[in-house]
Amino acid sequence: MAHCCSDNEHDPLAKSVEEARAAILASSPALTDTEVLHLSAALGRVLAEDICAPQPVPAWPNSAMDGYALRSSDGEAPRKLIGHCFAGHPFTGVVGPGECVRIMTGAVLPEGADSVLIQELAEIQDKTILPQQHPAPGANIRQAGEDLQPGVAALHAGTLLRPAQLALIASLGMAEVKVFRRLRVAFFSTGDELRALGSTLEAGQIYDSNRYALQGMLQRLGCEVLDLGRILDDPEHLQNTLQQAADMADLVISTGGVSVGDADYIAELLGRIGSINFWKMNMKPGRPLAFGQLGEATFFGLPGNPVSTMVTFYQFVQPCILKRMGKSTPWTPAVLKIPLAHPLKKKPGRTDFQRGVLISGENGLQVAGVGQQASHIMSGLAHADCLIILAAEADAAPAGSLVDVQLLEGLV
Ligand code: AMP
Ligand code: MG
Numbered sequence: 001m002a003h004c005c006s007d008n009e010h011d012p013l014a015k016s017v018e019e020a021r022a023a024i025l026a027s028s029p030a031l032t033d034t035e036v037l038h039l040s041a042a043l044g045r046v047l048a049e050d051i052c053a054p055q056p057v058p059a060w061p062n063s064a065m066d067g068y069a070l071r072s073s074d075g076e077a078p079r080k081l082i083g084h085c086f087a088g089h090p091f092t093g094v095v096g097p098g099e100c101v102r103i104m105t106g107a108v109l110p111e112g113a114d115s116v117l118i119q120e121l122a123e124i125q126d127k128t129i130l131p132q133q134h135p136a137p138g139a140n141i142r143q144a145g146e147d148l149q150p151g152v153a154a155l156h157a158g159t160l161l162r163p164a165q166l167a168l169i170a171s172l173g174m175a176e177v178k179v180f181r182r183l184r185v186a187f188f189s190t191g192d193e194l195r196a197l198g199s200t201l202e203a204g205q206i207y208d209s210n211r212y213a214l215q216g217m218l219q220r221l222g223c224e225v226l227d228l229g230r231i232l233d234d235p236e237h238l239q240n241t242l243q244q245a246a247d248m249a250d251l252v253i254s255t256g257g258v259s260v261g262d263a264d265y266i267a268e269l270l271g272r273i274g275s276i277n278f279w280k281m282n283m284k285p286g287r288p289l290a291f292g293q294l295g296e297a298t299f300f301g302l303p304g305n306p307v308s309t310m311v312t313f314y315q316f317v318q319p320c321i322l323k324r325m326g327k328s329t330p331w332t333p334a335v336l337k338i339p340l341a342h343p344l345k346k347k348p349g350r351t352d353f354q355r356g357v358l359i360s361g362e363n364g365l366q367v368a369g370v371g372q373q374a375s376h377i378m379s380g381l382a383h384a385d386c387l388i389i390l391a392a393e394a395d396a397a398p399a400g401s402l403v404d405v406q407l408l409e410g411l412v
């Protein structure tokens with residue numbers, strides 16, 4: 001295998017982020033197993049069926065404002081107040097010519113009325129209302145079915161359920177939904193130097209931090225997480241772990257050992273027991289990436305440097321996971337254009353994912369780099385709230401230039 005080239009050297013054989021993501025999505029089949037869940041347990045799941053409204057939403061015409069329900073055709077003539085209605089307490093009579101009913105937001109529009117005059121435009125004299133304006137027909141009324149019509153799909157299969165979708169389903173009165181089962185993801189760290197949290201480090205040893213980043217990212221996506229621990233740089237041990245992981249999970253992730261060093265076995269092992277694409281990525285951080293198939297499981301071998309692990313997870317693994325979870329519209333990190341507060345250094349060659357922070361001040365929204373950008377500097381990523389993406393061919397970026405930004409929170 002060829003040795004990696006220096007940071008600023010462009011490697012014509014390296015894959016771009018977009019090429020790699022497209023190849024990954026093309027070989028990421030959606031789950032087919034489903035289960036029925038109560039709505040209160042369905043956050044973060046993907047719908048396995050269309051949701052159709054059984055009745056119109058709203059079911060009745062109702063008021064959008066506090067005011068008076070009346071007939072528009074009476075113009076600005078005074079109206080006699082004949083009753084009132086509140087949300088959940090309809091007025092049972094009929095509003096006739098020259099009459100009105102006091103109405104609160106959400107209350108059913110009484111029969112006979114076709115308009116709601118807001119209370120700020122009504123002068124009250126004893127039991128009579130003097131409109132200060134001609135109430136237009138349909139004014140301040142929420143029509144029956146204006147949100148959803150019966151029989152029409154309110155949400156389609158393949159929709160990721162976030163709080164707004166849960167509320168929409170609840171507004172239809174549905175207590176249960178059919179969703180895809182959770183994606184099972186097994187992961188492990190590789191490296192003889194890795195030690196458990198709480199142990200005392202000897203020379204050359206480090207704590208295994210990647211596992212905690214992976215666990216957090218996977219939990220946040222609602223995966224069933226299977227932590228297989230720290231595995232030594234030993235081919236036999238690694239092969240057993242890979243096989244065990246593939247037997248129990250839909251997707252397997254390893255970190256470390258994926259490069260071309262003397263203790264890097266992942267790519268070679270995968271070539272032997274599964275099918276493997278080993279890619280040199282034209283990006284920084286995160287040059288080596290292994291992607292392939294291990295039996296029925298999708299496999300990702302992520303680079304070991306903690307920042308590289310997280311950046312490559314976000315760019316490649318997360319889109320794959322969401323597709324495998326059943327999400328029908330492909331997810332890729334959203335990119336915003338934001339001006340740079342300070343210049344950023346860069347050499348042409350690789351797409352750069354620098355860690356950044358958003359600054360909201362008198363110059364509007366701007367973004368700044370967090371300083372140290374090396375791929376082992378975890379404090380930079382921990383203090384960042386976004387990634388600043390500088391194109392492969394780009395040189396240094398001056399202050400004020402518009403750069404591409406991916407937010408690290410609110411990911412899906
Ligand atoms: P590797 O990809 O195995 O060559 O590792 C690259 C760098 O990342 C080395 O400095 C490793 O010590 C470090 N590294 C690998 N795995 C982890 C991990 N699980 N937690 C923290 N650092 C790691
Ligand atoms: Mg290693």
